[in-house]
Amino acid sequence: MRVSMMKHLWLVFLAGVVSAASAPPDVSKLVTAVLVASPNQVGIQNLSMPTMEISFSWIPPTARTDGTPITGTLTYVIYRGIPGSMNAIDAVQSLNVTWYEPIVWGSVQCFGIVVSEVGVQSVLGPLACVTIPSKGVPNAPAGFKVT
Amino acid sequence: MTTLTQFTWTDPTTNTDGSPITAGEITGYSIGIRNTAAAGSVIGTYPIVANVSGAAAGSELLTALGTVLAPGSYAAAIQTVGPEVSPFSPEITFTIAAPVPNPPSNFSVA
Secondary structure, three states: OOOOEEEEEOOOOOOOEEEEEOOOOOOOOEEEEEEOOOOOEEEEEEOOOEEEEEEEEEEOOOEEOOOOEOOOOEEEEEEEEEOOEEEEEEEEOOOEEEEEEEOOOOOEEEEEEEEEEOOEEOOOOOOEEEEOOOOOOEOOOEEEEEO | OOOOOEEEEEOOOEEOOOOEOOOOOOOEEEEEEEEOOOOOOOOOOOOEEEEEEOOOOOEEEHHHOOOOOOOEEEEEEEEEEOOOOOOOOOOEEEEEOOOOOOOOOOOOOO
């Protein structure tokens, strides 16, 4: 596939903390996960059609807030939306996600992660948002004249 | 005086953000014309609008404007048409001259 143009919008997750509930039996013991500062990004690539590449990664928590180690398998639930209206869109066990979709020019894209240990989910972590700028309009025709 | 017959222009190839224009972005052109002597005539407001179909039109005959321009002074600008329109180009000015009768023929003295 020929790449005719490539632009990147960089979405930098502020190194933050995702609050996560502990494994049973004590769900009040919260664990933390730190989002990686790099290479968290949302990129825009114009491939055969305007396509947006979204990718980001995170560091998994290793212990609960009470200091006890995490023993269960962690699942990361990816949320997407705008602040106040986030919806789960995927659940993965990897430490990064990448997908492609048509660009929505002029939109705001926010993402957050919920950590799940053996089915017990944390609260939604801090959001990372990126604003995709409005697409430029065509330049005016040049050399306009009447003869 | 040369009779004006057509507008010509060069189609844009890029957007204002520098990205290339892709298929479907330009579906035609809009030529705006105003009589500069008319009351209230200002740049950017065009009482006469001629739409030109085709992304690579490049020209339009004055006879295809859909209106006959009376003799007078005019300004015109052009913009692209599509899902998003471009800004108007810089204006050009031109004059439509009143027709001048041909001289009488067969003039003779006897």
